[in-house]
Amino acid sequence: MKRYDAINEISKYISDELVIANIGFPSRELYEIKDRNKNFYMLGSMGLASSIGLGLALSQDKKVIVLDGDGSILMNLGSLVTIANQQLKNFILIALDNGAYGSTGNQETYCKKTNLLEIAKSTGFKNVYNYNDIDFKTILSQNIEEPIFIHYKIKPGNADVGIIDLSPEEIKSRFMKSI
Template sequence: MKRFDAIKKIMENISNELLIANIGFPSRELYEICDRNENFYMLGSMGLASSIGLGLALSQDKKIIVLDGDGSTLMNLGSLVTIANQNPKNFILIVLDNHAYGSTGNQETYTKNTNLLKIAKSAGFKNVFNYNTINFKDLLSKNLIESTFIHFEIEPGNADVGVIDLSPDEIKNRFIKAVKNP
């Protein structure tokens, strides 16, 4: 399964959760699949989607879902330690692992030989799952008491999607309204 189909599968279960999407093609594919005010599309700052999601999770009670990539996760491994130690119960990090830097030409990452689930456990995450072994809809419906890390292994490749036709200000302003809306 490629990232586009994985995002589609995830979005089938999303209702009012706030979602932060990694830069490049993950954001563009999410925009194509299911644009909504509750989505924050990263347009830069590779590796910081999880940090932005953490700040958001610490600031309010809505569930926060971060769609990150393996390359971005490797770029900011320190965020896993910070998230695990802050441990907001409303935070879910889904790493879409295609073993490639998908937005820059599908150059191989090191996740082919690096186990992100073990790294997340070692960083202190207590809820660590492989996406294909859980019922994501059931997980979302639970009142979790710990932050959650989900590894979703996928095939490399980008969907043929257009660019996001919203300005950075439009993305920010509509997302802020969604954050403030109970």
């Protein structure tokens, strides 16, 4: 399964949640699959989708789902430590791990060897799952006391999707109005 199909699968269960999508193809693929005001397409800051999601989860009650990439998580591992140490009832980080910097041409990341799920566990996440072992709908509907980390192992490859024809200002303002 490639990223597009993984996002498509996840999207089936998304209703009122706020979604932060990682820079590049994850955002573009989500835009094509299920554009909505409650999606925030992160356009510039590789590594910061999880941090943006953390800030949102701390400042309001709606559930926040972050669709992140393995390369971006590796770039900002400290964010995992900060998130794991918060008592968040509304935060789900999904690591779409294709073992590659997919959006810039599929150069390999160190996730071929380094295991993000084990890293998440060791930073203190109590709710750590492999996507393929869970019923995401059930996980999403559960009342939780601590943040969730979901490892979604996928194959590299970008879908043939267009660009996001919204300005950064539009993305931000429609997202803010939707909260």
